Amino acid sequence: MSVEPEVPIVQVEEVRENPVLYKIISSDNHVFTISEHAVKLSKTLWDLITNLGLTAENALDNPIPVENVNGKNMETIVQFCERHKYDEEEPEYTNYIREFVLPEWDRQLLSIDNEELFQLILATNYLDIQKLMDYCCRVIGDMAKDKTPEELRIIYGIPTDAEDDALERSASDSPGPSG
Amino acid sequence: MILNAVENTIEADIPVRAPLTLTTIPNDAIEKILKFCDYKSIMCLRKTSRSLRNFITQTKDSSFEAIQILVSNERIGWGFIKTAYRQDIISTNYHRNGGNGCWLFYGKNPRKSNVILGADWMDLFFQDFEFFLRHQRAPLEVFRLAFGETNDATFERFEKMLKSIIKTPLKTLRLFFDGVGATRIAALIHVFNIPLVQVIENKHKLREPDRDTMKIRRAASFEKTTVFREICSFEDLPEGFRSLSLIRHRLDVLRWYDLQRFWALTIDSKYPVKKCELSFTSIESEEHILASLGLCAFDNWPSGRIWIYRALGRRDNYYVIIMLEPNFASLRLECYENDNDIDL
Known part of the structure; x- marks a missing residue:
């Protein structure tokens, strides 16, 4: 089966010295180019690249398919990784998690609706990008400020206990794989 | 700019599935979100659903x-x-x-x-x-x-x-x-x-020693309405509230804890609290009666809902925690300077 891109390749400018680029194909066949420094922010992708033995010479000829992430989320992720690829490590950051301020650029990037944000969290969790996960969670956590339980239920789409029970019942009533 | 270099905007092409919510994302992510929430928000989140309440209770950091x-x-x-x-x-x-x-x-x-x-x-x-x-x-x-x-x-x-x-x-x-x-x-x-927002002084005045019984050195009694108004007023304070309580009395009320169904009162006392009388608006169980009148020594309170600690091992400092049903009406506590003085 061919994995030829159906849309033009998304080019991401490589502004510094390292010329090694990798191609990533999203679940809906969008193709992205990402630099080596940026891709290292994703533990999953970097492990994959290391295991596949991709080098500077053959990297662009061997696109990496990522089945669990769609193009829209991948676009956000690539932008984020490219933006933060030269960031310094922040070893003490998680100790003062509440004091940390979300940079304005990232806040703009993550100004998307909640459903998309939750999808991005799933994608980030799959690709294991710690920093983006922290930022997404920060945005979601900030939404809870000064809200009543009822407002929180609407904002986060939390089902009521009755809805939860109904979902569980319908799940147990539905026929299993053999039924 | 890297952002400008992205040439194409990709159309959303998300497969149809059940909407994602806070409760359907991975637990690690929920835990992380909770770390970014302030205390008040987490308490509100606990009230949204049973599953989230259980999750928050079981999460170590919360x-x-x-x-x-x-x-x-x-x-x-x-x-x-x-x-x-x-x-x-x-x-x-x-x-x-x-x-x-x-x-x-x-x-x-x-x-x-x-x-x-x-x-x-x-x-x-x-x-x-x-x-x-x-x-x-x-x-x-x-x-x-x-x-x-x-x-x-x-x-x-x-x-x-x-x-x-x-x-x-x-x-x-x-x-x-x-x-x-x-x-x-x-x-x-x-x-x-x-950044100190407000200073609260303990307003409860203790009763003078009862000369008739002579055994009672310190006592305090509260009506529920008074307690709610004067002690629990922190509920109405702005987020990030910090208070300073100047504790001068021998028997001091530190604060109330809202533990879902129960209220708990913590008291720091120089002398052991030996008597605790509680009254309720209604009596629903035997435990109420047991808790309503307790005359007992250390670690021997009639109800399992009352504990006494000798705070940090000091002989003259006691820490008492009393759990109360929501329908309690009033509370009276007494403490004695000397264990041997008590005439039960």
Whole structure:
């Protein structure tokens, strides 16, 4: 089966010295180019690249398919990784998690609706990008400020206990794989 | 600009599936989100659904703790208290005179108590305290700093060392000082780097000793409405509220804890509380009756919902926790200066 891109390749400018680029194909066949420094922010992708033995010479000829992430989320992720690829490590950051301020650029990037944000969290969790996960969670956590339980239920789409029970019942009533 | 280099905007092409919500994302992500929420938000989230409440209760980082530190010339003791499990107090005492070093006494596990040779008691305490501050993620509900007999040299050294380890504002919703004068409080507030919003003084006046019985040294009684108005008013305070309570009485009300169905009252007393009378608007179970009138000695309260601690091992300092049903109407407590004086 061919994995030829159906849309033009998304080019991401490589502004510094390292010329090694990798191609990533999203679940809906969008193709992205990402630099080596940026891709290292994703533990999953970097492990994959290391295991596949991709080098500077053959990297662009061997696109990496990522089945669990769609193009829209991948676009956000690539932008984020490219933006933060030269960031310094922040070893003490998680100790003062509440004091940390979300940079304005990232806040703009993550100004998307909640459903998309939750999808991005799933994608980030799959690709294991710690920093983006922290930022997404920060945005979601900030939404809870000064809200009543009822407002929180609407904002986060939390089902009521009755809805939860109904979902569980319908799940147990539905026929299993053999039924 | 990297952003401008992205040539194409990709159309959303998301497969149809059940909408994602906070409760359907991975647990790790929910935990992380909770770390970014303030205490009030988490308490609100707990009320949204049963599954989220269970999750929050079981998540380690969301079990908010209180800390109390007691400083005297001879030792520093500190105890961690989990709000949801008040009986679960982990305490450690750092004694000054431990032979050739610091004698460490573990309240929870006395058998493991030991002497750290060549170690200084205060250095050791601050080493541990700094470690705690560095790893603290959730804000404390209560931070209580109490001083026993402390001379100027000990206090100044304590203050100086405290100053050296507190880099960011202390993360606590409420701050209590006990047994310390106004000058020292001012110095400590400065060290804690806390934007003080409001000062609350304990307004409960204690009854004069009852000459007829002679046994009763201190007593306090509260009507429910008074308690709610004067003690629980912190519910209406703005987020990030921190308070300072000047505790001057022998029998002091520290605060109320909302534990879902129950209310719990914590009291710090110089003398053992020996009598507790509770009245309820309705009696629903035998436990109510048992709790409504208790005359008992240490660790022998009639109801399983009442605990007494000798706070940090001090002979003259007691810590009482009484769990109350929501329908309680009034409460009366009495304490006695001498255990032997009690005539049951």
